[in-house]
Amino acid sequence: MDSITQALLGAALQGSLLGRIQGRRALVYGAVLATVPDLDVFVHYADPVSQMTYHRGFSHSLFVLTALGLALSTLVTALARWRWPDHGYRWPRLMLTFWLVLVTHPLLDAFTVYGTQLLWPLQVTPQSWAGVFIIDPLYSVPLLLTVVYAGVRGVGEGARRWLAAALVFSTLYLGCGIAGRLVSEQRFAAALDAQGIAHSHVRAVPMAFNTLLWRVMAKTPDGHYYEGVSSLLDTAPPEMQRQALHLDAAQPLAGVPLHERLRWFTGDWLRYDIIGDALVVSDLRMGMPSDYNFRFLMARRDAQGQWQPVQPSRWPGNSARAMFDRQMLGLLWQRIFDQRPPLPLAAWQVQSLGKDAALQR
Structure with a gap:
């Protein structure tokens, strides 16, 4: 947090x-x-x-x-x-x-x-x-109010009771977040099953500043993954799209210590993209749909066309800024309560790929 x-x-x-x-x-x-x-x-x-x-x-x-x-x-x-x-x-x-x-x-x-x-x-x-977003006002504000109250009024018996009550509420809220994640994962798995899509490793993460709207992913045996959005208030299956992990592109990084450490740290929730002469590795767990917070340049193609691992560097992205984008936050807030219209996942993906294509020039 x-x-x-x-x-x-x-x-x-x-x-x-x-x-x-x-x-x-x-x-x-x-x-x-x-x-x-x-x-x-x-x-x-x-x-x-x-x-x-x-x-x-x-x-x-x-x-x-x-x-x-x-x-x-x-x-x-x-x-x-x-x-x-x-x-x-x-x-x-x-x-x-x-x-x-x-x-x-x-x-x-x-x-x-x-x-x-x-x-x-x-x-x-x-x-x-993955029970709460890294910033969650509903978790933090009760603690803030009771700490301020105790600071102003003094830490007497009444203030201590309010502090304890805020701690109990915050703990219960974390439990509700875990329950919401499990519900979102089950709904997403059921939606894939209904379409006859084989899948494994379903993973839900809360979207910005709330525990009602979840980004959910599921890997498939053919090296792809489905990514979608699900609200706890939904009455219909979530919208989703199929994307490639590009696991074959990871071959130049086989046995590279930092790559193996990244796989271990993320639970192997990684995607590989060849962008020009750069091999970019993305951590799928954090960010907005199709645009992820942690992306790393980890290999380059040399003059002979061979891939060579390099010391990793951050690959530019706009996911962190998107979390505070008023228009996108408005769409996310609307999506919590209403599935229509669905979030423009395909358009967001094109926007992300277009940005990367521009960086190649």
Whole structure:
């Protein structure tokens, strides 16, 4: 999730658990501590694939953060016995508070689609539960309102109850997001089955700023995938289109370490496109239909026509800007409540391919 939401979650947790002792300072301490796992953004990597796949790694490990919570609570307990013996600090409550503030950060991140390495250093596929969009006002605003209320009125018993209520609501909301994802995946699979289309690996991800509208994908045995849009309010099958993964184009990257790491990180949700003399690899999980956030140039064709792997670089795209495009957001909002007219998926695909064609010139 976004850093502001992570800070709000930490403030609400520490305020509800230690507000009686620390007062308003608990909100500040919790907000600061909750942002610690994201300090890995200051680690510089040589290429964008490494930057993407090592982010949310060691600093988001439940093992590392548990050890940090243990060390921090032990240190604060010792300091409190010396400086504030009458404040009521106790190690079990400190440990519980610091541990929750720290580990809820990567757990919340795991509810997005990006991928979070909760079990680092174990080399398991990063957790990507895709229950909420990376920015979701319905999740964040209740936390914001209660933290502001506690900051203005003080962290008394009433404020602590409101903070706890916001935490319960936010947790239930995450559960609703997972349920919405499962419903969307089942509907999409049923629509493919009704057309006699063989498929596997159905994957739904929430679209911008809500958990009612979902982008859903399904791979087929012949190396293609279907991509469509489904609202939880739909009464008819979702609109969808068939696209190629172009798996044969991936041959020049066979055995290349960064390519293998990208496959591992994304669960192999990758598409390959030859654009002029460039081989572009796209992470299908994030972005708008047919226009994805993470695209990488990973090989080039040399003068002899042979493909040569290169150090990856970002391939330009407009998906991130499209998320804040007023016209597109308007269409998405309308699509939540009404399937007619359907979203112009084919036109968006042509627009994306046209943009890439222009870059070749």
